[in-house]
Amino acid sequence: MAENLDLFEVNKLFILGRPIVSIFHNDSNMYSIVRVKIQETNLQYNEKEIIVVGYFPKLNDDELYRFTGTMKSHPKYGLQFQVETFVKEVPATEQGIIHYLSSDLFPGIGRKTAEIIVEKLGVDAIKKIMEDPEALDAVPRLNEEKKMTIKQTLEQNLGLEKIMIQLNDWGFGPQLAMKIYQTYREETIHLLTENPYRLIEDVEGVGFGRADELGARLGIVGAHPDRIKAAVLHVLTDAALSEGHVFLDAEHVLPHVKTMLEQSQREEIQYEAISKAIIEMREESKICGEETRLYLPSLYYSEIGIASKILDLLNHNDKQERFTKDEIRKAIGEVEERLEVSYAETQVKAIECALNSSVMILTGGPGTGKTTVIRGLVEVYAELHGLSLNPKEYAQKEEPFPIVLAAPTGRAAKRLAESTELPAMTIHRLLGFNGQEKEEETEREVEGRLIIIDEMSMVDTWLAHQLLKSLGEDAQVVFVGDQDQLPPVGPGQVLKDLLASKQIPTVELIDVYRQAEGSTIIELAHQIKKGNIPNTIAEKTTDRSFIKASAPQVASVVTQVVKSAIAKGQSIRDIQVLAPMYKGPAGIDMLNKQIQELVNPNADGSRKELVFGDVVYRIGDKVLQLVNQPESNIFNGDMGEVVAIIRAKETVEKQDLLVVSYDGNEVTYQRGDLNQITLAYCCSIHKSQGSEFQTVIMPIVRSYSKMLRRNLLYTGITRAKNFLILCGEPDVFAGGLAKTDDLQRLTSLKARLNPMEVEDLEIVEVQSDSLKHENQSESKISGEVKEQQAMFYMKGEVLEPVLNAETAPYIHPLIGMEGVSPYDFQED
């Protein structure tokens, strides 16, 4: 029998106890750390006190709470109890209530009084008082003051339950209700009755539909301004999140809002009412408007912020410490010698350009050596500035490392760190995000003089703004990326817009180094980039093939392919299956499971396993770390291998343990930490961007359709160095290829950088010198930006939103649509 350590056999753990001291409490997100004196528990835990961690409001000393949750071990602070739910324990015995009422919580109430109350009202005393404040009148010899004390204290302390009951009544489940309570606390009922639509903005997980239901219950119906405004925000947010738009045209917003409102409640809404609401929102700064474009404020100010910072940097160009061509060439020569590499002419140009610009873009397709240039740039920069590249030296002197490397995903950051042998991190970590604060709140300045951002195509408008905002005055920034690869998950297309503006010095690498000469993968990639399906797609070539398979077959076909690749002598580490999404029968989770069964099976059930949710871990499994854990020196993106599974009875803590080795750094996970890792046989295409693999296997099935796009296919395919195996349905592949969101993302960043139609910058043709590469072609380097152009940047006065009551016609539904009736917008 398998030595399964099943999660589901574990009983729900609880602690009944009183807080002794609050160690930490974050008022904005309720994250709390409290030392609790245990009164009762079903934990295997012998101490009298325990550290309790979780999201809950300030607790009262001396009151009894019931926590449920799990035990976990913090790498630095040891064993703790992670709270999932908590409730105040209302005393259920006469003695308990007497003790409770006579405690310090109720000043002026002594034991005698408490006894009398219980005598008169019974064990239900507290419930009775909460339900009916008059109940205390039945108690003799209790003056008004004392009655008030009791009522108020109970109200304050048990108010949570009351609010929860109301929220449940309004249709919110316990989890969501807690989240809502954490947001509004005592004010919950009051604020929601006033405007239920605030939930959409304030509480994640509540959408327009949910809020509108509550609105209807509270009598906010039809053309109520709050209702219309909520719908407008919803339409803009939805466009930003699902389609990547930074703004929408008013003429598009109006019919959209109308339809939405009329679908939710069957009452006709006039366009005039929507126009009026939009103007008001503009005045209240709930949205921003420019000509007929409507923006969410965060996106509007982000875009302006990006443009302004970029132009500042361009203006700053002259003040940078410059190097002559000779100095740079000499330094490059030295670096080439030391690293035993030889840079192509374009690569040298790129390094030169980066050294002498405040901001520049390094672009080029997959495998063109962008990473090589980053490595070289860092070395040459250090050489020229006489800097050490040993991070330890800076740590000793407590000085910031002068070169900052960052990328938008953990895996890409890891890859960057590996290829440069320097510290690299996610942009989020660089900026000190903690996952809680509202945008605009981080004010960290990035210390470092050379900032290199890799995989810039995946950086959205919000993040780009935060990043640029945090750069120092004299920073030099290099954006590295490929606009044909994945766009951001969030709104905008910053890299694409920056390139399209032609305002920023740019070097494009063209020669392909990753794949071998004559690779048909490259040929396929070129076709895909253009949107063509080569007629050779179904043909098997030396380095790629397309195996037709129906959706239900695909998972088993993928595993068969993995199996035969291994049979041909490839290592599982060199084989990577890539898929767009996690869920579903051909999703990443399922594929991981199937591949694991094949390459690391437990057929006879004799091996040790650790079961966590749907995942089984065995020794030898390839895993991926998903969150940062500086305490253990592991970070999002690290890949490791399971080296040990230790069962609860074999450990001191009586906990199941899983040990993963990250290049020799062994990290121990408890059950509660296992959500930090995942199997890594198959990973998302998003995470794979930046990496390369000997063999890539890509399933393509209809269930992926929502996500399939040309740049996703392109990114996945170009990860393959030697072999590419596509499996699935050719027509689905064709459908994905036809979908581009290039021109569909509405943004105005390019326009902000190009306020006037400027003539195209001179393009300097550079002859590539890498004759050894067959597929060479010319490379382009656009000239430096003239200062004059940068000065055309529109400051506030030009960009001042023009939407107000006087310019209302701008957002009239019929703008630009003469002869069209509003009813033409109504579908069906």
Place this chain on the structure above:
DNA sequence: CTGTAATA
């Protein structure tokens, strides 16, 4: 539906 982030 893809990505990121943590407090003593």
